[in-house]
Amino acid sequence: MPFLPHRSDRFEAFIAPARARPEIWRLLVGGLVAGAVWIAVTAGLVLGFGRSSATGALLTYLGGFAGLILGLGLAARLIRKQSLASLIGPGGIRPGPYLVGIAVVAALALPTAFALDAPARRMGLADWAAALPLAVPAIAIQTGAEEMLFRGYLTQGLAARFKSRAVWWLLPAALFGLMHWNPATFGENAWLVVVSAALTGMILADVTIRSGNLSLAMGLHFANNAIAILLVAPPSPLSGLTLFEAPIDPSDAGGFRPFLLADIGSTLVLYAIWLGFNGWRDRRAA
Template sequence: MRYHPHEILLQDARKMPELWRLAVGVVLVIVTWFALGLLSDLLVLPAVLALTGDADLFGGNDAAGMAVLLGNFLYAIIAVGLVLQMLHGRSLGSLVGPRDRVLRQWWQVVRILLVLVCVVVVLPPYDMGEPVVAQLTFGRWLLLLPLSLVLVLIQVSAEEILFRGYLQQGLAARFRSPLVWLLLPSLLFGMGHYMPQEAGDNAWLIVASATLYGMLMADLTARAGSLGPAIAVHFINNVWSLLVVASPSSLNGLALYLHPFAMDDVAALRPWLLVDLMVLLVTWLAARVAIRA
């Protein structure tokens, strides 16, 4: 496996590779993230509620609630940055990768994935067995789109910084085997998508799909030597699944359309999970081609 570029990200991580630092750091990231989110809730939520009258802060089923949920991921980025400085003596930039490399690879992957999205949209099938359901009017969706894109970028960047950045690099600095640093963060990432109330009997299939996704993004990051490609793939994926056609079960407040079935609909959803798996594999391969260009 061509993981030599991974060393670009591991140079600073290997200066303080102790596992206790990583373990304490994970706890501090979670605590700091929670504390900053709580402080934000105390300061920001009253203003949000005053402007909107109500906001679904748990399900994200309206625009205000979804914006707050996505915006809270900014505190995860801040938390990782603070922990890196305090425990590891390194910067957030060293975790993400060299700036020019990150931006170049991000754009290379975004560009090829936009072409891939257009191809998928043009090719059949043209519905999901039933027509998608309108969620926002096109005018309102378009008005919210610039902010929505920024919020999704914050959310996916936070997840990549935490899982393919802090956890992956922390483990790779200590263990050379990809089975450790590729698999363990991916399992945690997958479990973060365990939603039994929304997904019902599909919950563990979604966990398995998210775990595989994490492994592919870990592989892509190690091949790229930056988080740029993984952030790009995650961004395009979540723009589609959160802003274009979202689940009617939750996290749909900024979406233009909704799927015609809920996440716990076993008969309807499971065939589409297989389609999602195929799209994920093609997306991963396309991203690998992009960073080699």
Template sequence: MRHPYEAHRSFIRPAWAARETWRILVMIVSFEIVFAVSPTIFSAFLPSDAAVNAFYEGTTAFGTLAQFASFGISAIGFLVLLRLLHGRRFWSLIGPAHAAKRDLIRVGRAVAIWLLVFEFLPPWINLADLAEVRDFGVWASLIPLALVAVLIQVGTEEMIFRGYLQQQCACISESPWVWMVLPSVMFGGLHFWNGNGAAEGTIWAIWATALGIACADLTARTGNLGAAIGLHMANNVFALLVVGVQGWPSSGLALFLYPYEDPALYAYGIEALLSPWIVFQLLTMLTTVLIMWLAARIALRR
């Protein structure tokens, strides 16, 4: 019987030539610097102060698109570091181009269909509670740009966590705890700062860790990043395009907008994690990750 992760062996092969631990550590530290300065570099190319302000606020369509597109600066910096420290190029992180494109489309489409189905299930959006419903024609016209911007953002994250880190960690140990779980925990930890407080940040971190594990599993099964990018991209596109809160970051592309609320109202302490409603919220989010992963497995037939 074929091992489910047989394709993973060929996927990690490009990392074997320069697999020393010190290279990974230097790469991580150097990329953190690149990532920190990327918004400043990106904003330097914007045409006006108004555009720069919109970029940093992320509450308009332009601002949200610009924030996601700015990940391209980080991607370029990462690829330069990869070349300098490992002598590797872009496609060594992605896997076979044809297979990656095929799996991205299959999984992205399958996960998007399931997420669309969920949108029609209760609890339904109560239009009376909304502050704004954006013009449908304008909103629909922005979807292609949103897909490109999200592909840049998701592609960058997958290239780093399920590409580089998964490959390099697999060269250190064959244990999934090392090459699957460790990069996913790192990925999840970065999402802690998406929350408005310790409790919400922890929920974000746990959810993102689970998403990372799902994407790592798909990458190991297929031997390329296409499936992971497809799942991650479908998730992020729906998160951006459907529901947002007025005045909150990354709300510029949402069709339905709830009235502005002070984010400090959601800055719950870590003790709130024991609250039934937060436990329910976390379980719901994890169940969604599980369903997306199953949809991807069915689409791939693996």
């Protein structure tokens, strides 16, 4: 099916560093190494800084993903004999696609975020601006780490070993969705949050597969999380730095569901635009 991602020359170049050592045991052991380093670094940050305040706890959580990047670097080098940069793709981080991803999500997600209910100011502008020099890099670290894990390390390792899209495209997206399972916060809507995250994971994987690089996916992911963490969001453990708070209770199944459905709708619109762009580019190339 032409609209589904396929193994193009760009994708083959992206997974090439993992081809020399495609054994599944390497993928699993490397994942354990990365997870252990991530936990150790996060625990150290929590002991040192995480109990100071709600804002400090949030920044500690986000900054802890630096441990995941470090762990992935060790796993890639020691287990698969490839560099950390190779998880991003040929050319490393590309500023152009990264900024395009930010602009696209901002154009689509911001109107949705402010349209459902009038959000109330949660923080003073001066306090919010003072937190940005730490919060923005922390979000970039968190989203970059997740992309390097799910769309980099896992996708490369699985695609180097298996031919099926269900393995190298859908499986990492499903795992990404399950990572967002949180019935304590979202109640009956926890499954819908997982669906939304898995759909986002599929799109970010599609973007990576077609471009052969993580930069565009990183930009999309960064903008999505920056809006939810820094600008407007319903109350949650991750809303400690939002400038505006949406008057929606995430545990209220009926009240929160329209917010989730609108988010899924805007995600599908974004995906349709992406597929249309690729179709236009392929026709032009032909």
